[in-house]
Amino acid sequence: MYPNPAGSSLQLNITSGIENLVQISLLDATGRRMIQTAFLLETGTNDLQLQLGALPPGAYLLRIVDVSGRVLWVEEVLHF
Numbered sequence: 001m002y003p004n005p006a007g008s009s010l011q012l013n014i015t016s017g018i019e020n021l022v023q024i025s026l027l028d029a030t031g032r033r034m035i036q037t038a039f040l041l042e043t044g045t046n047d048l049q050l051q052l053g054a055l056p057p058g059a060y061l062l063r064i065v066d067v068s069g070r071v072l073w074v075e076e077v078l079h080f
Contacts, residue, residue, distance in 0.1 A: 001062065005078035008053040010062075014073075016041040020066055026050065026077065027061045034060065052079050 001012050012024070019042055026035040034055055039048055057080050064073040 001075060001077070004076075005080050006052055007080060008051065010050045010052055010077060012046075012048040012050065012062075014041060014046045014048065014064070016043060016046060019043055022067075022072065023065045024048070024050070025063045025065070026052075026055075027063060029059060055079055 001010065004010070019040065021038060021040050024035075024037050024039055025033050028034050035050060035052075037050075039046070058078075060077045060079060062073070062075050062077050063071060065071050
């Protein structure tokens with residue numbers, strides 16, 4: 001994930017050992033979903049860009065969850 005802090009967009013590079021449908025969410029400090037998108041991870045490296053331009057500056061949590069509800073990744077993202 002880069003850059004962090006992020007300006008108008010955030011680049012995600014996700015490596016997956018299997019094909020997997022995931023939900024990618026960006027949550028604000030209150031837990032409200034500001035961005036939510038489904039993405040089909042293919043085996044290998046996957047590149048995805050999230051557009052952040054419309055969000056107010058602040059700290060967010062990036063959360064990636066698979067279809068069974070298992071949390072695969074959580075990381076703080078700073079947006080300016």
